[in-house]
């Protein structure tokens with residue numbers, strides 16, 4: 001008899017993945033954590049009944065939230081990740097040899113420990129890189145209080161239910177802004193707009209008063225069901241989003257970074273949004 005993981009994100013719509021083997025299951029201090037094996041996607045991490053990442057398709061999400069802002073900025077030395085406990089975001093960030101320091105602020109130490117053990121290809125050594133610093137703390141508090149500054153802030157959150165709800169609020173976004181150096185960029189996990197449109201509308205209205213340029217970009221991640229996922233983009237430098245493909249391609253080529261999703265064409269093209277999404281924040 002096959003055991004199934006039935007995602008509980010939506011009341012009226014969902015995906016299910018066969019659980020071929022459970023590697024770990026625990027109610028942590030913060031959330032319900034399971035890591036299991038699925039024949040199609042490999043190892044899967046789910047928190048509170050929602051798929052967070054799978055070995056099969058994680059590269060799409062992690063590449064798009066790192067290389068895009070880092071290459072658009074062009075001179076990144078310091079990166080801050082809020083969340084990101086599985087380590088995929090740290091791995092992609094540290095592929096940039098000119099990045100000197102990465103701070104990852106994760107609320108749940110169990111996610112970091114269990115992913116290190118059962119999903120080792122996610123961090124792929126990043127957790128042991130001398131440039132990597134782990135802070136176990138509440139991200140919302142951290143951005144409000146720290147005196148440090150970063151060139152890029154990446155919000156790798158769960159959905160706005162449970163521990164991550166505050167990571168979609170205006171106070172948190174203002175905290176992110178205060179953590180950025182001049183010309184810095186904030187990028188966020190912003191849900192799947194076709195089925196989570198409210199996240200686009202509310203994030204835009206909260207970011208717009210804080211930054212000169214607020215926009216979204218897209219990538220399709222199969223296990224984030226319902227269409228392409230949106231990533232939020234906020235910066236005071238209007239020019240960074242408008243850089244042409246040739247400029248990005250030059251920067252990318254100079255770094256010899258291997259990717260499986262990201263290309264300079266994908267980079268510039270991902271800012272093109274469909275009408276149904278524009279209707280959610282532009283009117």
Ligand code: AG3
Nearest residue numbers: 052053157158191192224225
């Ligand atoms: N965090 C984003 C998970 C979002 C899933 N939600 C959804 N399908 N709407 C992933 C953490 C990976 N580092």
